[in-house]
Amino acid sequence: MKTKYILMAAAVILIGIVAYQLATNKKEINSKKDKVTAVALSIPVKVATATEQQLEVNINKTGTLAPFKEVKVMSVTGGNIQSLRFGLGDKVGKGQVLAVTDDRLLRLELQKNESAAAKLKNDLATYTELLNGKAATQEKVNQVRQDYLDAKNLSDQARKNLADAVIRAPTSGTISIKSVEEGLYVPAGTEIATIIDLSQTKVLVNLTESEVYKVSKGQKVKITTDVYPDKAFQGTVSFISPQADKTNNYAVELMVANASNAVLRSGTFVYADFSKRTTQKILVIPREALTEGVKNASVYVVSGNTAKLIQIQTGSEMGNLIQVISGISAGEVVVTSGQINLKEGSKVSISK
Structure with a gap:
């Protein structure tokens, strides 16, 4: 009888040990699972920093030379x-x-x-x-x-x-x-005759609405031709139309001095380069940071290890960069790759 009680006590103790061990193992498994889940929720992204730089205007147009004057006698x-x-x-x-x-x-x-x-x-x-x-x-x-x-x-x-x-x-x-x-x-x-004056020549080009506001009367413009590939001529903006045409383009006239050693003839095809660097500083980010088009622009800004969706207002485009007028400040970090997997408040890890 005494032996029976001893065996029962031993069984209870054994069951307790097994139950404790199972509980401990479950706690460890859940802890590991939580860690795995936490790691899985950290989305890898690539980022860039919003920076300020001098504004560069890049406008290149084609046109045809015309005489400075053409008079019928x-x-x-x-x-x-x-x-x-x-x-x-x-x-x-x-x-x-x-x-x-x-x-x-x-x-x-x-x-x-x-x-x-x-x-x-x-x-x-x-x-x-x-x-x-x-x-x-x-x-x-x-x-x-x-x-x-x-x-x-x-x-x-x-x-x-x-x-x-x-x-x-x-x-x-x-x-x-x-x-x-x-x-x-x-x-x-x-x-009885037609007289043309080629002491100067004119170039007429059409600029879009976004381009015409970056050009000013008297601005110097680089003129090149296929006829003289190694020579550049200087043009000057002499007229900017105050009104757009039916295609919403603005006519701009350039005056180009004719050189005695490289005579430009009426009808010659030319390239007009309006590009210039201004003293104005602007905030830019890579264009690939935009989650949508420029009309409804927004970006994910990384703060700590969290991504926040911010609406921004954009301006000029310069190659693969785009101007930011409002919404973020210089030094803020924006996501440039991996946005498709993000939502407001997503945890992120920055990939190199």
């Missing part, structure tokens, strides 16, 4: 081309005689009008003297004076018509188009 009076004094490609100066039309009738008209004006001038003097001697009326003197003034006006008009028979260059430049030949009859208003 017109005949003012009609007549046969009596003398033609230019050829294609000739360089001409402002005021130079280019052509003379037949002016014989114009000379006769001037002579007739001048004779009539001279006679009426003498009549006016005679009637004025008679009026002083009370041998003529004031009305007669007034009539003769008016006739004299009319004749003088006709004489002046005939003199101008005679001068217009000589066609002069309205500007300096090069004859690019010759439209008439000597001996040809031309009515008044006929185009």
